Amino acid sequence: METDHKSLAALDPTGRLYNEDLAPATERKWTSYSFFAVWMSAIHNIGTYTFVAGLFVIGLTGWQVLAAILIGTAILFFGMNWAGKMGQRTGVPFPVMARISFGIWGANIPALIRAVIAICWYGIQTYLASMAVVVLLLRIDPDLQQWQNQSFLGLSLLGWACFILLWILQLLVITRGMEAVRRFQDWAGPIVWAVMLGMAVWLLALAGWNIPMDLSINPLAGGDVVRGVLTGAFLLVATYATMLLNYCDFTRFAKSERSVIRGNFWGIPVNFAAFAAISITMTIGTVVVFGKAITDPALILAKVPDTFVLVIGAVMFIVATIGVNVVLNFVSPAYDLANVWPKHINFRRGGIISAVLALLVMPWNLYSNPVVVNYFLGGLGAFLGPLFGIMAADYFLINRGVINLRDLYRSDETGEYFFRKGFNPKAIAVFIPTAAIAAVMALVPALNAVAAFAWPVGLVLAGVAYYLAMGVAVKPDAIQVKPEAQLEPAE
Template sequence: MSPSIPTGTSPRLHNEDLAPAEHRKWGFYSLFAMWMSDIHSLGGYTFAAGLFALGLGAWQVFLALAVGIIIVFFLMNLSGFAGQKMGVPYPVLARISFGTFGANLPALIRALVAIAWYGIQTWLASRAVIVIVLKVWPDLKGLTGNNFLGESTLGWLAFLLVWALQLLLLRNGMDTIRRFQDWAGPAVWVVMALLVVYILANAGWNISLDLPGGTATWGVTQAFLAAVSLTVTYFSTLLLNFCDFSRFAPTRRAVGTANVWGLPVNFIAFSVVSVVVTAGTFKVYGQYIYDPVDVVGRINSIWALLLGAVTFAIATLGINVVANFVSPAYDLANVWPSKIDFRRGGLIAAVVALVITPWNLFNTPVVINLFLGGLGALLGPLFGIIMIDYYVLRHQHVVVHDLFREEGFYTYSGGWNPKAVLSFVVSAVPAVIIALVPTFAVLSAFSWFIGAAIAAVVHYLISRNDPRIAESVRAAMAEEAGAQPPQARTA
């Protein structure tokens, strides 16, 4: 049970959804199932096979996946343990380093990335719905011939159906989401296991795991390190806001154990299965098929098609909720806590995701590369600043109730910490340039690491002698020892 928030909190900073969690129902299994939902998606299925395009062989791809996910495991624990200890979501955690109001900067950057991908993933899930509908009612194919804002009538209907289904998860907030994740992630494993058996049996139990790939333009070593880095970058969004889930965990051990089984073990196993199925399709169908829905669709059984399409639609909804729905709900609530709670934040995010017609984003490479690629490059610097501040500068000692006060240790200058903002700008510029400018293509896969490292070093160097940080640490330690903390300086 987390400590209750005392009097003196500001309605501009506090509501029940942002306050430290009191009901800790996300135990080991719920967090483990959450990771299954995040990984067992169409994107997760194709990710491992996509690494062969770097010019790597099978053993090199699998080794890169293993190294990358182990790095993810350790980094994810940083966000997870912080959330579990204080019981606060990502935008509140960001207040420690960026300031009580300055935290809106990292929160809104994360929200923009999430909302764009929320719409795109919703649209991708609707593709599976269309496959089902046309298989059951082929006469509806006539609804696919027109075009309104870039999508057909059937496409709009399928998208709106999936969009509305996700809103049902708002009914009871995070508790409904937890119950959904508890069965959604494992359900995909059942279908994938059946698919593996079917493909291997039809391939005579003899396949080659060396998928066709590209050429290692800058050498095998660079390609291997790029594969490791891309594995970490794949999880870059949740590296920031995993605390949105771990804040509901009853113990630190539950977080760590769930991360072990949900990340290294589950991710590697799912990647191997994905590569096995993709490799087997060449022997069975004479071509490599990278879309599992397409693989299932080639099975001569309406029930197999329905089971596969429904399952992978659910899988896409699962990752959408985990990576792209919960975060903007909290991030938008952080902007105006007195008016926007978790449910309203989620509704706003869903409406924006609808208005932007995400299929037009997805089908425009320039938008994907510049807008989402540029925003994605900013996530590394945010992670570097927040984590170096919490673990190295403050040694995990935080006066939690001051995160909800307008006059406290984390007010800095008008609610903004200029040093964190400076650290962000200094690191964000090179991260974005490396990610987007073709001249630096050899380094583009490493933009997350480069941005995070620069941000962490700069923020540490300009903040290590800040007396306000030392003062807040002493106050937090006194509070943890049961003493009355001293009054904060706000200037």
């Protein structure tokens, strides 16, 4: 494959489309367990627990919460199989895949949107987990309060120490490459499971081994129940919609398409349902034991009287944060930034730049500003449905899985994906109005009842509009890309 990569590099004399990290993957080592581990890392975290607990707080019973989770994960499972197939068959990362529909330069539009979302949430997730560690450290050693009373740039000195610790640990993982990511995930997910099960057993014992799954603190009736379940299901899908765009960043390393599907099955519907069951059991347990629903697992852990358990819990939050951030918020911008300037930015440098930016935006200020979180990040998140709709319609309906792999790296105007000056005007023309519709649905207060459906509406609208705008046109000289495909030498 060395000669093949050289032939691709020769197609890009400008150095604006190719480097080794953006080239089709040559080593396919990821197994079903690798993708199962990806989903354990993405799911086993504070955010998922809080999401599940939040569905209970709005009025759903334990059983209804699980119904919402099962519907949402079923949709997510089939969507990720589609997204995973794109990466496994071509071996290319997300920003290169976006060149098929948006053009060789236009691909930077979806890539940078995804990167901005990921970098901001990377910082916010790190901050939230560091605050959980602060709570546990203060519980372990109250004398640390003196460092909590002093602040710098809006964050306490203890908060800074915990934030920088998590920031450095995550950087150590990502800068070692995708194989290091795979090895970390292989053991991180099960560790978090063990601690969550331990906390659940402790709460069950305090509750007298009786957790009423039909309990609701704000009972809903009739159509409100159905609406609540469906809202929860589509909110779940929207939460992980970022992965639909860039799942090919992971599946490009898959041994086979079957390994992706099996890993997705055990990692999404099965694992998510099990983790949700533990989370909702713990949430209901806090109502039984403490008289109120506690939606933050760190606050539950802080009530454990054993110091050793608290230390283990603090380590768990660190591992969980690294896991979810690497999967959802770190790998993608590393590739996305590399795509902007491949000649000088590789995967490792893209990861370092992402980490530095996540620090510089001071995420504690972002998180405390509802305008930023709800409107800026929420608006950008609404764009993801239309982006995936355009890419999926192009790959599966228009090109029918047949692409010209070599032309993804061809920078001259004879390339199939050059379109008009490197941009596909039809993709952009479809994206702007459909993204606007999705953003309005997600952000306008008067449309709160349908806000959770902004993602699927945007996806369908963009997919249909793009299909009609482009029509069915498979090039007769296109290369059929298969897992075992070999690139032909340059002419």
